[in-house]
Amino acid sequence: MKTILFGSLTPIHDRLIEAAVEHLGYDAQHLPQPDIEALKTGRELCNKGMCNPVYFTVGNLINFLKKEAENGVKVEDKYIFVTIGACGPCRFGMYEMEYKNALKLAGFEKLKVSLLNQTTFSAEGEIALTWNFIYSLMKAVMVADILRDLGYKIRPYEINKGETDRKLHEATELMFRIIRNSGKIKDIITGLREVKKLLSTIETDYSTPKPIVNVIGEFWVQTTESDGNYHIHKWLEEEGAEVKVEPISGWIDYQLYTEREKTFIEAKAKGFSLKLLKKLAFLTGLQEFYRHLFETFRHIVRERAGTFTSQKLLWNLAKEYYDPLVTGGEGHLEVAKHIYNVKFHKAHMTLSLKPFGCMPSTQSDGVQAKVISDYPETIFVSVETSGDSEVNVKSRIQMKLYEAKELAIEEFEKTLKETNLTRNEVKEAVRTNQNLRNPFIKLSRSGLLTAERFIKGNRKEIIASLKLKQEKKWTPSTLKR
Numbered sequence: 044m045k046t047i048l049f050g051s052l053t054p055i056h057d058r059l060i061e062a063a064v065e066h067l068g069y070d071a072q073h074l075p076q077p078d079i080e081a082l083k084t085g086r087e088l089c090n091k092g093m094c095n096p097v098y099f100t101v102g103n104l105i106n107f108l109k110k111e112a113e114n115g116v117k118v119e120d121k122y123i124f125v126t127i128g129a130c131g132p133c134r135f136g137m138y139e140m141e142y143k144n145a146l147k148l149a150g151f152e153k154l155k156v157s158l159l160n161q162t163t164f165s166a167e168g169e170i171a172l173t174w175n176f177i178y179s180l181m182k183a184v185m186v187a188d189i190l191r192d193l194g195y196k197i198r199p200y201e202i203n204k205g206e207t208d209r210k211l212h213e214a215t216e217l218m219f220r221i222i223r224n225s226g227k228i229k230d231i232i233t234g235l236r237e238v239k240k241l242l243s244t245i246e247t248d249y250s251t252p253k254p255i256v257n258v259i260g261e262f263w264v265q266t267t268e269s270d271g272n273y274h275i276h277k278w279l280e281e282e283g284a285e286v287k288v289e290p291i292s293g294w295i296d297y298q299l300y301t302e303r304e305k306t307f308i309e310a311k312a313k314g315f316s317l318k319l320l321k322k323l324a325f326l327t328g329l330q331e332f333y334r335h336l337f338e339t340f341r342h343i344v345r346e347r348a349g350t351f352t353s354q355k356l357l358w359n360l361a362k363e364y365y366d367p368l369v370t371g372g373e374g375h376l377e378v379a380k381h382i383y384n385v386k387f388h389k390a391h392m393t394l395s396l397k398p399f400g401c402m403p404s405t406q407s408d409g410v411q412a413k414v415i416s417d418y419p420e421t422i423f424v425s426v427e428t429s430g431d432s433e434v435n436v437k438s439r440i441q442m443k444l445y446e447a448k449e450l451a452i453e454e455f456e457k458t459l460k461e462t463n464l465t466r467n468e469v470k471e472a473v474r475t476n477q478n479l480r481n482p483f484i485k486l487s488r489s490g491l492l493t494a495e496r497f498i499k500g501n502r503k504e505i506i507a508s509l510k511l512k513q514e515k516k517w518t519p520s521t522l523k524r
Contacts, residue, residue, distance in 0.1 A: 045155075047170070048107075048122040050074030051100045053268050055194075055215050056187040056291060062223035063183035067176060072122075076269040077103035088145035095398035095428060096263040097141050099271045100126075104142065105149045119153040125170055127159050179226055181295070185337050186218050186231060188290035192348040193242060195276070197482045199285045200247040200493070207245055214238040228336070235343040239483065242344075246480040249497035250469045252455035254447035257287040257389070259380045260396035261372055261404045264428055265289060272396055273433045275440075279394075282444060285493060287390055289380075292337055293351050297376060299330040300354035305368070345483050352383060360386070364410045372403025378410050385421040388491050392447035394440060395425040422446050451492055458495040462502050469498060472508040479504060 047064055050057050050073040057073035064071035077099040084105050085098030108118045126138060139158045146154050157170040170176075190211060198207040221234040256279055258265050264272050266289070276286050303326040310319040334351060341348050358367045360382045361375035369375070377395055384390040395411070397404035408425050415421055424443040426436045459465060473479045479501060487499035498505065 044070055045123045046070040046072050046121055048072055048074065048104070048124045049126065051077060051103060051263070052266060052291065053187070053191055055191050055211075056184060058215055058219055059183040059187040059190075059222055060180060062219040063179040063226070065223045066226045067179055074103055074107050077267070078270045081106055082270065085145070088148050089141050090144075093141065094261075094401050095271065096261070097138060099267075099269070100138075100263075101141055101145045105145055105151075108146075108149070108151055108154070119151060123155040123157060123170070125157045125159065179222075181292075181333070182226065182228070182231060182336075183222055184295070185292050185340055186222065186235070188292045188337075189235070189340055189344060189348040190214055190218065190238065192288060192290065193238075193344060195280075195286045195288055196347055196493075197242065197245060197247060199253055199280050200249050200251065200482075202246040202248055202480065207242075210242055210245055214241055217241070228339075231340065232343055235340060239344050243481060243483055245482050246477075247482045248470075248473050248480065249484070249486075249493055250466070250473050252451045252492055252494040253283055253285040254391035254444070254451040255287050255389075255491055255493075256284045256392045256394055256444070256447065257289075257380065257384050258394050258396060259289060259373075259377055260394075260425075261398055261401045262294060264396045264398050264401075266291065271398075272428050273436065275394075275396065275428075278437065279440075279444070282441065283448060284392075284444060287349070290349065290351070292333075296330065296333060296351050297354055297357075297374070299326060299333065300358070301367070301370065301374070302326055303330065304358070308368075347483060352380075357383060364413060365407065369406075372401060373407070374403070377404065377407040378414060381411060381414055381421070381423060382418065385418045385423075391450050391491065392422040392424070392443055394443075395423070397425070397427055399427055399429040422450070454490070454492050455494050458490070458492070458498050462498055464498065464502070464505065468509055469505060471512070472505040475512055476504065476508040479508065 047069050049060065049064075049071070052060070054076060061071045061073050081100075081102035082095070082098050083102065085100070085102030087102075088105060089097055089101055104124060108122075111118050111121075124142065126142060139156060142156050146152060146156070159170070159172055194207055194211045201207045217237060218231070218234050221230050225231075258276065258279075268274065268276055276288065279286050303323065306319060306323050306326060310316070310323060313319070337351065341350060357376065357379035361367055361379035364382075365375040365378045367375040381393050381395070384393045395404070395407070397408075411423065411425060415423060422443055424440055426439055428436065455466075459469070478484070484497070485500045486493065486496040488496075489499055490496045
């Protein structure tokens with residue numbers, strides 16, 4: 044049996060997808076994260092004018108195969124490469140051709156490439172896309188989304204730097220073993236409970252105001268944690284922000300909802316035949332089950348991981364600006380997420396990332412100008428990641444990030460005034476009370492800023508900690524002296 048080779052999502056997603064594939068009886072291995080050397084190789088072997096995800100992912104595969112071949116591995120006999128594809132007004136539909144052409148030019152023409160088509164939910168090549176295969180991958184992606192999101196929620200506030208990443212690695216390996224060996228929902232739930240216990244040992248200080256920056260844009264560039272987007276998530280954290288990431292599960296939810304809406308429109312136009320009614324019922328049921336399962340997993344970690352935004356709401360928010368039936372890339376989502384963030388105050392700043400020459404994202408950028416005009420209070424920046432120009436891109440982001448920081452501080456000061464507390468008092472309470480340093484401590488549902496939600500949700504305990512310290516300071520022996 045050949046080893047299934049895949050990759051280029053986040054390290055957590057790649058690791059848990061590997062577990063899901065091995066659970067089904069295959070041998071699997073994920074590729075390393077793509078780097079600048081992968082970009083160079085991709086540009087050399089692929090057609091000109093492609094978008095960066097093509098260059099990074101194709102180059103990453105070729106570089107991996109070359110290293111394996113140098114070590115004496117007969118890669119064409121050992122591996123079969125599996126990737127995602129689609130059709131539509133986007134270069135995504137050309138990925139399979141680019142992979143095969145680059146493999147030929149690099150001397151690996153006989154390496155088999157299997158395509159999982161996200162548009163038709165079908166497979167092309169030697170891998171069979173069964174429902175068991177889909178279900179196993181679905182659970183792995185959901186768990187990976189939750190672990191990744193917990194990292195972004197906790198890491199900016201960790202007291203001991205690096206502790207979150209160390210514990211997150213342990214958590215990922217724990218869930219890897221569970222998904223590979225069992226894959227049952229009850230065992231995944233048990234594993235997530237253990238993950239919560241493990242991450243609960245991390246000490247955090249939620250009293251520092253940090254602006255929430257929602258990273259959106261073209262799917263691969265907004266997701267990757269590599270040179271493909273200048274490691275932008277890590278950099279934003281270093282610059283003092285809390286990053287709000289989009290779950291890959293949300294993309295699947297979008298695909299299901301869009302297909303359901305298209306079916307409903309077709310049924311209205313042609314008439315509600317039994318075939319269309321069955322398809323509509325199936326898609327509706329599948330999406331409801333999908334969302335319910337994600338919420339079940341999320342509830343285990345005290346719902347600290349983010350949830351799905353209503354696809355119906357996003358559809359309605361975007362339709363005045365961007366036709367939701369125009370698919371390709373992120374479709375209407377880039378516009379909808381921007382409006383959602385500013386209208387419902389779900390992020391202090393929206394950062395839209397796109398690769399060089401991404402056609403759907405270019406369309407979205409044209410519409411974003413109108414959105415900014417209608418919502419002048421927004422803090423929005425759209426940047427193109429070309430693999431170079433890193434300094435220029437980050438300089439543009441920094442200017443907008445400064446505005447977001449100012450807004451966060453303003454909200455924080457307002458919260459302190461409303462709760463009759465000072466910044467030093469809150470800091471002192473966190474320092475002296477270990478319960479206030481628990482990463483899973485209760486946060487108020489009111490407000491956006493994590494520091495604001497922390498103070499509102501724990502005001503009584505903060506005040507109690509300050510009183511206790513005062514009582515210890517003024518003991519009877521102190522008064523006697």
